[in-house]
Amino acid sequence: xxxxxxxxxxxxxLGGSIGLAVRDHLPGAVxxxxxxxxxxxxxxxxxxxxGTVCDSAADAVREAQLVILCVPVGAMAEAAAEIAPALPxxxxxxxxxxxxxxxxxxxxxxxxxxxxxxxxxVAGTERSGPDAxxxxxxxxxxxxxxxxxxxxxxxxxxxxxxxEALGARVEIMDPAHHDLVLAVTSHLPHLIAYTIVGxxxxxxxxxxxxxxxxxxxxxxxxxxxxxxxxTMWRDVFLSNKDAVLDMLQRxxxxxxxxxxxxxxxxxxxLFDHFTRTRAIRRSIIEEGQDDARPxxxxxxxxx
Amino acid sequence: xxxxxxxxxxxxxLGGSIGLAVRDHLPGAVxxxxxxxxxxxxxxxxxxxxGTVCDSAADAVREAQLVILCVPVGAMAEAAAEIAPALPxxxxxxxxxxxxxxxxxxxxxxxxxxxxxxxxxVAGTERSGPDAxxxxxxxxxxxxxxxxxxxxxxxxxxxxxxxEALGARVEIMDPAHHDLVLAVTSHLPHLIAYTIVGxxxxxxxxxxxxxxxxxxxxxxxxxxxxxxxxTMWRDVFLSNKDAVLDMLQRxxxxxxxxxxxxxxxxxxxLFDHFTRTRAIRRSIIEEGQDDARPxxxxxxxxx
Numbered sequence: 169x170x171x172x173x174x175x176x177x178x179x180x181x182l183g184g185s186i187g188l189a190v191r192d193h194l195p196g197a198v199x200x201x202x203x204x205x206x207x208x209x210x211x212x213x214x215x216x217x218x219g220t221v222c223d224s225a226a227d228a229v230r231e232a233q234l235v236i237l238c239v240p241v242g243a244m245a246e247a248a249a250e251i252a253p254a255l256p257x258x259x260x261x262x263x264x265x266x267x268x269x270x271x272x273x274x275x276x277x278x279x280x281x282x283x284x285x286x287x288x289x290v291a292g293t294e295r296s297g298p299d300a301x302x303x304x305x306x307x308x309x310x311x312x313x314x315x316x317x318x319x320x321x322x323x324x325x326x327x328x329x330x331x332e333a334l335g336a337r338v339e340i341m342d343p344a345h346h347d348l349v350l351a352v353t354s355h356l357p358h359l360i361a362y363t364i365v366g367x368x369x370x371x372x373x374x375x376x377x378x379x380x381x382x383x384x385x386x387x388x389x390x391x392x393x394x395x396x397x398x399t400m401w402r403d404v405f406l407s408n409k410d411a412v413l414d415m416l417q418r419x420x421x422x423x424x425x426x427x428x429x430x431x432x433x434x435x436x437x438l439f440d441h442f443t444r445t446r447a448i449r450r451s452i453i454e455e456g457q458d459d460a461r462p463x464x465x466x467x468x469x470x471x
Numbered sequence: 472x473x474x475x476x477x478x479x480x481x482x483x484x485l486g487g488s489i490g491l492a493v494r495d496h497l498p499g500a501v502x503x504x505x506x507x508x509x510x511x512x513x514x515x516x517x518x519x520x521x522g523t524v525c526d527s528a529a530d531a532v533r534e535a536q537l538v539i540l541c542v543p544v545g546a547m548a549e550a551a552a553e554i555a556p557a558l559p560x561x562x563x564x565x566x567x568x569x570x571x572x573x574x575x576x577x578x579x580x581x582x583x584x585x586x587x588x589x590x591x592x593v594a595g596t597e598r599s600g601p602d603a604x605x606x607x608x609x610x611x612x613x614x615x616x617x618x619x620x621x622x623x624x625x626x627x628x629x630x631x632x633x634x635e636a637l638g639a640r641v642e643i644m645d646p647a648h649h650d651l652v653l654a655v656t657s658h659l660p661h662l663i664a665y666t667i668v669g670x671x672x673x674x675x676x677x678x679x680x681x682x683x684x685x686x687x688x689x690x691x692x693x694x695x696x697x698x699x700x701x702t703m704w705r706d707v708f709l710s711n712k713d714a715v716l717d718m719l720q721r722x723x724x725x726x727x728x729x730x731x732x733x734x735x736x737x738x739x740x741l742f743d744h745f746t747r748t749r750a751i752r753r754s755i756i757e758e759g760q761d762d763a764r765p766x767x768x769x770x771x772x773x774x
Contacts, residue, residue, distance in 0.1 A: 354688025385657025442701035
């Protein structure tokens with residue numbers, strides 16, 4: 169079972185990258201696409217993100233075997249409702265949302281007559297919109313597939329093979345566990361980055377110009393993910409509230425402990441903590457999940 | 472007034488990079504160096520980080536016109552005491568420490584007979600040791616010079632010219648203000664990164680393998696600076712305690728406000744915050760302080 173007609177709803181960073189990756193890796197497949205924003209549709213057509221950019225979500229899915237919803241998590245129910253009347257009964261519906269329990273519920277409720285297997289490719293950049301996508305976004309990245317109870321194993325296999333064809337590695341996971349794992353590897357980091365960038369922006373004793381000039385001391389690293397799409401991230405936090413608040417509580421406890429170590433001058437505790445956290449980066453690089461060069465391989469050292 | 476004989480005490484990332492940058496940009500200058508670790512001295516000689524690697528700090532500074540202490544902030548007083556007996560009266564002493572009020576006091580106390588003008592090049596990577604340095608580290612980065620009251624303007628100018636020759640831009644700043652600015656642009660980001668990496672490492676419901684595999688969702692960005700040198704960072708937090716605790720308090724308040732917005736489902740507040748933080752990254756890129764390419768220009772997308 170392979171997909172020859174693929175519809176992509178939402179033509180931003182993720183949707184556009186899927187379209188371009190399909191063109192490169194599945195040359196026999198036909199892609200259709202739609203985006204609610206007319207300017208995005210125009211630009212998507214210019215870039216050739218999909219074979220045909222349609223004027224409605226219904227038109228885009230009318231012949232599809234696989235539909236991938238690439239809209240913010242909070243817009244999934246509405247997108248599903250838009251495609252429902254035109255969706256072929258045998259079409260498989262999936263998505264790329266960053267939280268899975270809420271999305272699974274919304275899609276199952278909106279599309280009771282179709283197979284729905286949510287998924288989440290753990291890949292992206294801080295860019296968004298129809299100019300942000302590129303064909304290699306999923307190379308070496310993990311795509312987490314979260315089939316509901318009773319999902320057809322053949323469909324799970326087909327969806328997994330689709331993502332593998334695009335260069336991803338696939339893991340099958342329970343949606344609730346996905347939401348817990350991503351709360352720590354993605355949602356909490358984004359929340360912390362958004363917070364610290366806001367804190368720096370609000371200071372009265374340090375000018376914004378100073379924050380910018382001396383950002384190479386570490387701050388600039390946080391500004392990258394704090395430049396991510398606001399709508400997408402608002403929806404992620406609202407839809408994965410419980411897991412995010414749980415992780416945030418743990419983080420705050422740990423931060424308080426280090427704060428106390430600084431206040432009382434407990435250098436040994438700081439040193440031990442800072443030594444322990446070195447190891448995890450080595451593992452991430454060994455697993456192929458980050459650039460091994462110093463400074464992420466940034467090219468701003470004038471060479 | 473230019474420096475023809477430069478001594479570098481401490482041959483890790485910063486000391487080594489200074490030595491290599493002097494070789495490239497000040498071909499007439501002679502460099503000597505010393506490191507307390509014999510293995511580092513051997514490696515520094517192999518890499519040619521300085522012209523002559525000496526067997527003691529005193530030997531390294533005996534003929535120097537400029538001495539730059541490149542040791543952890545907490546080791547400055549001891550390094551100064553080691554060079555004091557051999558230091559020429561006319562030698563200017565500077566450093567590269569990340570906090571400046573504490574270092575200024577320590578150096579002034581240990582070297583009452585010499586001119587001391589502390590400085591801090593805001594540059595670095597997560598690597599440390601004698602293999603970490605490279606000649607272009609300071610290109611386009613700011614070096615903050617913090618002269619004490621009554622410093623000789625000619626010496627301030629000479630030290631500034633030295634850093635400019637190495638590719639840096641120079642700013643003169645009061646040491647207390649430096650410590651406040653760097654608390655937000657460098658020290659707080661490092662503390663937060665160290666915290667979140669520790670939090671992720673301690674979870675019982677999520678395995679370390681999962682944290683590593685799905686780190687491309689944002690977490691991996693934090694692991695870079697959490698891989699920085701533990702001794703250096705222990706000393707930074709202990710020596711800039713007040714400013715760090717002040718910034719931490721502000722950060723915690725802001726985080727609590729966002730936490731509450733998530734808890735009560737205040738999407739508008741989240742959206743507004745996330746929109747505001749986008750602008751600062753644009754400014755950092757425009758000012759030449761980060762790589763303009765998405766994802767820091769990481770090359771791990773398989774292309």
